[in-house]
Amino acid sequence: MADALKEYEALLPSGLVSRMVEELGDKASDSKVKSVFKRLVDEYERMKVHAGESVGIVAAESIGEPGTQMTLNTFHFAGVAEMNITMGLPRIIEVLDGRKTLATPMMDIYLKRPYSQGQDIKKIALSVKETRLKDVAAEISLNLADARIDVAVDDARLSELGMTKQGLVSVLKKEAKGLSVELRKELLCFKAKNKEENVNEVFKLKEKLKEVVIKGIKGVYQVLPVKRGSEFVIITAGTNLKKVLSLPFVDDTRTVSNDIFEIEAVLGIEAARQAVINEVFKVIENQGLNVDIRHLMLVADTMSAAGRIQGITRYGVVKNKASVLAKASFETPIKYFIEASLYGEVDKLTSVVENVMLNQPVPVGTGMLKLVAKHDEGK
Amino acid sequence: MADVYLNGKFVGSVDEPLVLMASLKDRRRAGTLDVNVNFFYDDSADAVYVECMRGRLRRPLIVVKDGVPLLTDEHLRKLSRNELSWSDLVRQGIIEYLDAAEEEGVFVAFFPEDLTREHTHLEVAPITMFGLTTSLVPFTNYNSAQKVNTGSKNQKQALGFYAANYPVRMDMDVNLLHYPQVPVVKSLMHDIVEYEKHPSGQNVVIAVMSYKGYNIEDAIVINRGSIERGLGRGSYYRPMVAEELRYSGGLVDEISIPDKDVKGYRSEVDYRFLEDDGIITPESRIGEGDVVIGKTSPPRFLSGMEQYSLSSETRRESSVAMQHGEEGVVDTVIITENSEGNKLIQVNLRDHRTPEVGDKFTSRHGQKGVVGLIVPHADMPFTASGIVPDILFSPHGIPTRMTMAHLIELVAGKVGALSGRYIDGSVFESEPEAALRSELLTLGFRDNGLETMFNGETGEQFQVRIYVGNMYYLRLKHMVANKIHSRARGPIQLLTRQPTEGRAKEGGLRLGEMEKDTFVAHGASMLLKERFDSDRTTVPVCSSCGLIAIYDEYKKRAYCSVCTDSETSLVEISYAFKLILDEFKSLCIYPQLKLVNRY
Numbered sequence: 001m002a003d004a005l006k007e008y009e010a011l012l013p014s015g016l017v018s019r020m021v022e023e024l025g026d027k028a029s030d031s032k033v034k035s036v037f038k039r040l041v042d043e044y045e046r047m048k049v050h051a052g053e054s055v056g057i058v059a060a061e062s063i064g065e066p067g068t069q070m071t072l073n074t075f076h077f078a079g080v081a082e083m084n085i086t087m088g089l090p091r092i093i094e095v096l097d098g099r100k101t102l103a104t105p106m107m108d109i110y111l112k113r114p115y116s117q118g119q120d121i122k123k124i125a126l127s128v129k130e131t132r133l134k135d136v137a138a139e140i141s142l143n144l145a146d147a148r149i150d151v152a153v154d155d156a157r158l159s160e161l162g163m164t165k166q167g168l169v170s171v172l173k174k175e176a177k178g179l180s181v182e183l184r185k186e187l188l189c190f191k192a193k194n195k196e197e198n199v200n201e202v203f204k205l206k207e208k209l210k211e212v213v214i215k216g217i218k219g220v221y222q223v224l225p226v227k228r229g230s231e232f233v234i235i236t237a238g239t240n241l242k243k244v245l246s247l248p249f250v251d252d253t254r255t256v257s258n259d260i261f262e263i264e265a266v267l268g269i270e271a272a273r274q275a276v277i278n279e280v281f282k283v284i285e286n287q288g289l290n291v292d293i294r295h296l297m298l299v300a301d302t303m304s305a306a307g308r309i310q311g312i313t314r315y316g317v318v319k320n321k322a323s324v325l326a327k328a329s330f331e332t333p334i335k336y337f338i339e340a341s342l343y344g345e346v347d348k349l350t351s352v353v354e355n356v357m358l359n360q361p362v363p364v365g366t367g368m369l370k371l372v373a374k375h376d377e378g379k
Numbered sequence: 380m381a382d383v384y385l386n387g388k389f390v391g392s393v394d395e396p397l398v399l400m401a402s403l404k405d406r407r408r409a410g411t412l413d414v415n416v417n418f419f420y421d422d423s424a425d426a427v428y429v430e431c432m433r434g435r436l437r438r439p440l441i442v443v444k445d446g447v448p449l450l451t452d453e454h455l456r457k458l459s460r461n462e463l464s465w466s467d468l469v470r471q472g473i474i475e476y477l478d479a480a481e482e483e484g485v486f487v488a489f490f491p492e493d494l495t496r497e498h499t500h501l502e503v504a505p506i507t508m509f510g511l512t513t514s515l516v517p518f519t520n521y522n523s524a525q526k527v528n529t530g531s532k533n534q535k536q537a538l539g540f541y542a543a544n545y546p547v548r549m550d551m552d553v554n555l556l557h558y559p560q561v562p563v564v565k566s567l568m569h570d571i572v573e574y575e576k577h578p579s580g581q582n583v584v585i586a587v588m589s590y591k592g593y594n595i596e597d598a599i600v601i602n603r604g605s606i607e608r609g610l611g612r613g614s615y616y617r618p619m620v621a622e623e624l625r626y627s628g629g630l631v632d633e634i635s636i637p638d639k640d641v642k643g644y645r646s647e648v649d650y651r652f653l654e655d656d657g658i659i660t661p662e663s664r665i666g667e668g669d670v671v672i673g674k675t676s677p678p679r680f681l682s683g684m685e686q687y688s689l690s691s692e693t694r695r696e697s698s699v700a701m702q703h704g705e706e707g708v709v710d711t712v713i714i715t716e717n718s719e720g721n722k723l724i725q726v727n728l729r730d731h732r733t734p735e736v737g738d739k740f741t742s743r744h745g746q747k748g749v750v751g752l753i754v755p756h757a758d759m760p761f762t763a764s765g766i767v768p769d770i771l772f773s774p775h776g777i778p779t780r781m782t783m784a785h786l787i788e789l790v791a792g793k794v795g796a797l798s799g800r801y802i803d804g805s806v807f808e809s810e811p812e813a814a815l816r817s818e819l820l821t822l823g824f825r826d827n828g829l830e831t832m833f834n835g836e837t838g839e840q841f842q843v844r845i846y847v848g849n850m851y852y853l854r855l856k857h858m859v860a861n862k863i864h865s866r867a868r869g870p871i872q873l874l875t876r877q878p879t880e881g882r883a884k885e886g887g888l889r890l891g892e893m894e895k896d897t898f899v900a901h902g903a904s905m906l907l908k909e910r911f912d913s914d915r916t917t918v919p920v921c922s923s924c925g926l927i928a929i930y931d932e933y934k935k936r937a938y939c940s941v942c943t944d945s946e947t948s949l950v951e952i953s954y955a956f957k958l959i960l961d962e963f964k965s966l967c968i969y970p971q972l973k974l975v976n977r978y
Contacts, residue, residue, distance in 0.1 A: 057900045341968040352899055359911050359953035365902015370977065 004030040008037040012044055052368035057352075059295035063280075066289040067092065075286075083222055083237050087283055095279045098303065098311025100261055107220070109234040109244055110254040116231040123162070124249060125223040125234050127216060131161060133172070134210040142206060144199060149179075149190040149206050161215055168214060175212050179205065217243045241266045264309050272309050276300040323347050325354040382426045396420050396427050403429070408442065408472025417478040428480060437476040438507055439469070440487060440500040448491065448501045449473045474503070489807070505807035506567050514568035516743050517791070517804025517851075518784035526782045529745030537741075537853035538613045539579025545616070546711060549725050553616035554732075554856045556581075558609045562851040563795035564788050566805040580743075580853040581610060582796070585789060586760065586768035586832065587846040589775075593752035599740055600771040604756025610769055611734040611854040615861075616710065616727055621672040621699045623722040630677035632697065634658065634724060637675045643696035645670065650698075652709075658724055659709050665728075666706040672699040672724050699726075703885050704863075706730065730860070737859035742850055744785040746776055758835045762847055767835075770852060785850075790828045791815050792849030797822045864888075876914040876954040887913065914954040919947040925971030926964075927957060948974055 009017055020040060024033060049055060070088045077083045086094065086103040094102060110116065115124055134140070138154040153165060163171075165183060172181045172188070179190045192205060222237035241257040244250055245266070257263055258279060264272035277293065277300045284291050302317055303310055310316035314331040321327050324340040324347045339345070349355055352362045361367035381396035382389060393399045400420050406412040417437070418429040442449045450473050457463035468474045477485065477500075488498045489505065506514050512531035513519065519527050538556040542548060545555065559578040562569065569575075583605070590600045601610070623632040635657035636650055649670050652663045657673035665671070676697040707730035717723045734740075734750060741747035761767045777786065788804065794815050795802040803810050816826040824830070829844035864882040871878055878887030890910055898907040919928040921939035928939040928947045937947040950972070963970045 052902060054900050054902055057896050061896065061900060337963075337968070341963075346973070356895060356907070356911065357953065358956045359908060359915055359951070361904045361908050362899060363904075364899060365904050367902075367904025367908075 004033040005037065008041055011041050012037075016040070016044070052365050054352075054364045055298060059298045062291055062295045063092075063284075063299070066284065066287070066291055069289065070283075070287050077224055077226075077235075083224055083235075087286055091283050092280055095260065095276055096299065096303070096312050098260070098309055098313070098316055102259055104237065105219075105239040105257070105259050105262075107236045107239050107241065107244060107257045108255065109236060110251040111232060111234070112249055112251050115249045116233075116251070118227075118232050121225045121232050121234075125225045126161065128220055128234060128236065128244065128247070129223040130213050130216040130218050130220050130238075132210065133212045133214055136161070136168070136214065137210070140206060140210065142202060143189075144202070147192065147199075147202050149202065149209060151188040151190070151209075152186065153188060163215065171214050172212065175214065176209060179209065217247075220244075260309055269304050269307055269309070273300045273304040276303055276309070321351070323349070323351050323354045325349075325357055326351055329353050329357070380425075381420070382424075383429065384426060385429045386432050387428075393427065396425070399427055408475070410470060410472065414469055414476065417476075417481040419480040419484050430478060430480065435478040437478045438482075439474050439476050439503055440485075441503055442473060442475050443488065443494060443498045443501050446494050446496040446498060448494070450501075475500070504567065504805075506805055509806060511568065511572065514566055514806065515572075515574070516784065517562075517564045517566050517802075518787045518809050519566075519806040520809075521783040521787055522744055522785075523781040526745040526780055529747075530741075530743050530782075533741045533745060533747055533855065534579070534743060534853060536855045536857070537579040538611075538856060539853075540577045542577075549618040549620075549713070549727060550616070551618065552856075555614045555616070556854060557612040557614065560851075561801075563849060564791045564802045564804045564851060566803070567808075568805070580851045582792065582849055583610065583769035583852045584766060585770045585772050585848060585850045585852070587772050587774050587777075587789070588760070588832075588841075589773050590752065590754070590760075590771045594748070594771055594773040595751070595775070597746075597748035597773065597776050598751030599748045599773070600752045600754055601734060601740075601750050602756055602759050602767060602769050603753045604759075604767070605769040606734050606753065607756075611738070611740065611852075613732045613854065615707075615730040615732050615858070617707070617730075619671050619699050619726045619728060621674050621724045622717060623674075624676075625721060626677055632674055632676050633694075634672060634674050634722060636673045637696050637698065638694075641675050641694050641696050642678075645696065645698070645700070649700065658712055658714070659726060661709050661712055664706075664708050665701055667701055667703060670698045670700045671709070671726050671728070674698050702883065704882075732858060732860060734854065735859055737863075739855040739857045740770070741853050741855055742772075742785055742788070743853070744782040744788070746772070746780070746782055746785050747855065748772075748776070754835075760832045760835045760841070760845070762845075763831045763833075766830075766847070768847060774846075786846075787812055787815075789846065789848035789850050790819060792851065793824070793828060793847075794819050794822065796849045797824070871914070875958060876916070878913055911953065915951060916954045916957060917949050917951050918957060920950045920972050920974060922946040922948060922974055925973055927960065927972075950974065 005017065005021070020036065024036065028036075067089055070092075075085045075087045084104060085091075085106060090103065109128065111121075111124070115121065133151065136154055136157045137151050139152040141150045141152075142148075143150055153168065158165070158168065165188075169181050169183050169188065172179075176190065178193055180193050182189045182191070190205070190209060192202070217240045219240035220236045220238045224235045225232055226235055227233075239257040239259050239262055241255075241259070241262050242265075245252045245255060256275070256278075257266075258275075260272050260275050260279065263275045277296045280296050280299070281291075281293060299312070303312065305317075306320065310320075312318070314327075318327060318330045324336055324345050328336040340347075347354060349358065349360065350363065352364060355362045355367075380392045380394060381399075382392050383396075383399070384390065397420065400418065403412065403416075403418050407414060407416060413431065416429065416431045417435065418427060420427050450468070454463060454468065454473065465474070469476070485499045486497055487500045487502060488494045489502055491501060494501065502508070509519065510531070512534050513527060515534055516522065516527055516530045522530065538554045540555065540559050541553070545553065556579060558581065560581045561575045561578050562580065563582050565574070589595070594600045606612070621634060623634055625631050636653050636655070637644055639647075645668075649668055650673060652659045652665055652669055652671075653673050654660055659665070659671050674697045675694045678693045678695060707728045709726060710729035711725075711727040713725040713727075715723050715725070734753070736750050736753060738750050739747060740750065756767060759767045760771075776782075784804075790812070791802040791804060791810070798818065802815070819828070820826040825844075828846050828848050830847045832841050832845040832847070833839065834841060862882070866878070866885055866887055869878065869885045869887070880886040880889070895907065895911075898904075898910070919930055919937035920926070921928045921942055923942045923945040924939060926939065926941060928937050930937045937949075939945050939947060960970045960972075
């Protein structure tokens with residue numbers, strides 16, 4: 001078998017070879033292996049994109065045309081307010097534009113066993129959700145005489161979170177910067193450390209204090225445990241991938257955020273590239289459309305080629321185009337012409353748009369190659 | 380304490396808003412408060428709004444007290460005897476006009492049978508809920524709302540009889556239907572607006588069936604015999620106007636047959652229909668390029684001696700002529716003067732328009748379609764009783780659009796035509812379908828409207844029964860004759876040398892950006908270049924400075940105006956690119972072309 005394989009191994013990717021060997025089993029005869037692999041090489045060559053194929057425009061049309069048929073722009077979860085997911089065309093545009101702030105940032109948190117089977121799922125979910133002081137406060141009042149902020153705590157809410165007042169005080173001592181905390185009777189009393197008696201300052205401090213996170217992960221403002229297949233997954237609104245991945249009960253191999261830039265920062269550019277593919281493909285699949293994933297791969301490659309994620313905008317990948325005319329034909333032509341004339345840029349006319357403008361054959365397909373024949377002057 | 384607003388302005392407050400409302404209502408009904416005043420109490424805002432400004436949409440309702448309408452049979456008797464009028468009822472507080480706000484606070488019954496003690500008002504008739512054109516759709520309540528909407532919109536585009544004084548009117552873009560008919564299936568609105576005085580459609584026999592694929596995609600097949608008997612026949616009118624304008628310096632336009640030495644003189648044949656006064660003879664059949672009103676104007680810019688020798692040589696031709704592709708017959712010629720006292724000539728042009736393939740027809744239910752084929756009378760399918768339909772309508776347009784009224788009108792029209800009476804199709808008050816069907820049965824037809832039909836070409840009986848009946852069909856003003864357009868070569872724009880745009884200018888059909896992309900996607904590079912060759916030019920380019928050089932036609936030699944003594948080579952580019960290079964130069968940007976041999 002190994003002999004029979006030798007001549008084909010170099011022609012095929014190793015993964016494909018090993019898969020086919022596995023498929024054939026040990027009992028296959030050499031001649032059969034040969035004929036199968038000959039066919040495999042033919043098929044593999046046939047599936048390859050030919051030189052001069054306009055992959056870019058084909059990808060653009062293949063994603064763009066189904067985009068016209070997309071409906072339903074958001075997806076909602078029953079019973080949970082502030083949990084809706086941007087889907088459809090707006091989401092695709094968001095991903096491909098490389099927006100830094102998303103309309104609906106969210107995470108899918110996968111869990112390790114036994115939590116993934118539903119153990120303590122509600123408690124775990126709540127422990128991820130950020131809780132701010134205002135959420136447990138029954139009343140916040142300003143004591144102007146002492147320049148003090150008094151917070152009455154809702155005990156029921158607190159015990160629901162599994163916290164005690166003492167615990168809350170110790171958390172606040174860490175989190176409420178610039179304030180001293182003291183438990184007086186039932187009240188939490190806050191005082192500015194640097195002795196600011198000004199009423200306005202105290203008022204500002206009160207507003208800041210309300211937003212202090214006392215429990216959970218900052219940025220995750222809503223959680224929803226759902227059953228996906230045979231396991232439980234926590235869907236969140238708001239993201240903080242770095243902190244979530246460090247939690248002990250989280251399966252850090254599968255947990256994802258839908259924020260491409262967050263993924264790039266936490267997991268690196270290759271992960272971000274894959275995230276672009278996944279996010280766009282999710283929408284297309286969700287809409288019941290059919291787009292070959294290789295088109296999305298090309299787009300994702302383009303977006304991540306610079307080593308960081310760039311959107312397909314005039315600030316992103318279009319800026320990197322070599323041709324002045326091609327850049328100008330996209331958006332803000334005047335900007336690019338001024339730049340080109342200031343620096344004396346040269347356009348080599350190597351791409352499609354410039355050549356269409358000049359009415360020259362575009363260098364794709366039949367225009368790729370030039371054939372020069374020597375003309376014999378009738379000798 | 381409720382705030383009171385008069386026409387949106389705060390005027391005061393009351394303790395008992397409901398008492399105020401009741402007293403306002405009583406006073407309006409008693410006639411001490413004007414009937415045009417409307418008021419309404421918003422309990423969420425705890426405010427009373429009183430409105431008496433103009434511009435509010437209002438509709439009439441019958442006032443109900445204790446579950447009994449104030450309008451009695453006695454009133455109806457008096458109305459029919461002309462002893463009482465509508466405005467009397469309004470004045471007596473029996474009928475009230477409510478605006479949108481006041482309508483929020485009332486409880487309206489649809490029919491007298493529905494009345495309970497809680498009701499405050501009763502509909503005069505269900506049709507008052509709908510607008511004028513919407514009410515003209517028969518059996519409206521059986522249609523999907525969207526199709527009622529399109530159906531009423533389509534009716535506005537129908538050919539009809541728009542004004543009795545049309546021969547003396549000089550309206551733009553007029554269409555007339557030659558033999559308009561009163562619809563057999565009518566609604567109350569048809570009587571109210573006196574539709575029989577200006578109908579806009581015809582009653583036709585329609586068979587719901589396909590015909591060799593010529594009525595796919597909403598198309599219809601028309602019987603040529605029906606067209607020859609006048610179906611959908613119409614006239615198209617277009618006025619042409621010329622004015623003798625006065626210019627500074629006592630110069631005037633002159634309406635006459637232009638002299639041969641006038642600047643821009645056409646050719647003698649173009650003026651052949653003009654009479655001595657320079658105006659065309661009525662009833663002459665004219666076509667493309669023929670002059671309708673001959674006119675000359677003084678030169679645009681006076682210079683030097685020309686001012687004193689205003690011979691015909693300096694005048695320019697400014698006649699009104701037929702545009703590209705236009706034809707017709709001169710209908711009316713009117714010689715008059717305008718408000719400034721200038722001589723004004725108006726010529727109305729008429730064109731006979733028989734239905735042709737591509738013209739648009741519709742029923743009253745938004746079931747519009749284009750003529751796909753005109754079939755000789757002999758080849759049309761016919762029923763067992765020998766009826767040959769005028770139109771074949773494809774059944775595939777029905778399921779997704781859910782225009783049930785279209786199907787009901789077909790049976791209703793059939794009953795009306797057979798029994799010789801008009802059928803009432805008013806919204807919610809139409810004759811019931813069951814009654815129509817049983818009447819159809821007594822008239823000797825199947826009650827479901829199906830009939831046995833035969834193939835007109837072979838005489839064979841069809842394997843299925845066909846749904847046949849009568850419907851009111853409208854011809855819409857979108858006609859092929861006004862829209863057909865194609866071009867292989869023709870005029871170009873002066874600035875860009877690209878083809879002009881639009882049918883009126885005999886323009887090209889643009890291959891746009893996305894269409895271009897499909898050529899690229901196929902790798903059809905050479906085909907793409909050829910398609911964009913319309914503004915191709917060959918220019919000499921200086922090899923040392925890279926600017927476009929000049930070609931001297933006398934010396935048959937190209938030279939660069941900057942370097943004078945340099946080599947040039949000919950380059951083929953689009954004129955649009957040459958233009959942008961020139962524009963760069965005008966902005967003090969130096970666009971240098973570096974030439975390399977491509978091979």
